[in-house]
Amino acid sequence: MLCPYCKGEIPDDAKKCMNCGEWVDPAYRKPQREDKQGCLAGVFELLSSVTWFALLLIIAVIVVLLFLEHNGVDIF
Ligand SMILES: [Zn+2]
Numbered sequence: 719m720l721c722p723y724c725k726g727e728i729p730d731d732a733k734k735c736m737n738c739g740e741w742v743d744p745a746y747r748k749p750q751r752e753d754k755q756g757c758l759a760g761v762f763e764l765l766s767s768v769t770w771f772a773l774l775l776i777i778a779v780i781v782v783l784l785f786l787e788h789n790g791v792d793i794f
Pocket of ligand 1: 737739
């Protein structure tokens with residue numbers, strides 16, 4: 719059969735193209751895509767957790783500053 723990616727001739731039962739290195743068998747290609755999505759989802763998860771951590775940190779700093787100011791500590 720012909721490789722759908724490089725149009726090179728490969729054995730009919732080939733799972734991977736020996737010319738371009740692409741996985742021809744969809745069963746082998748699908749997990750790779752899921753890995754990439756999982757990696758992207760992990761990055762987004764990390765970014766959102768960092769954002770939430772930064773927000774919580776800012777809120778905590780504001781609360782502490784307000785608390786100190788309320789107790790008569792001159793911070794500014
Ligand atoms: Zn190929």
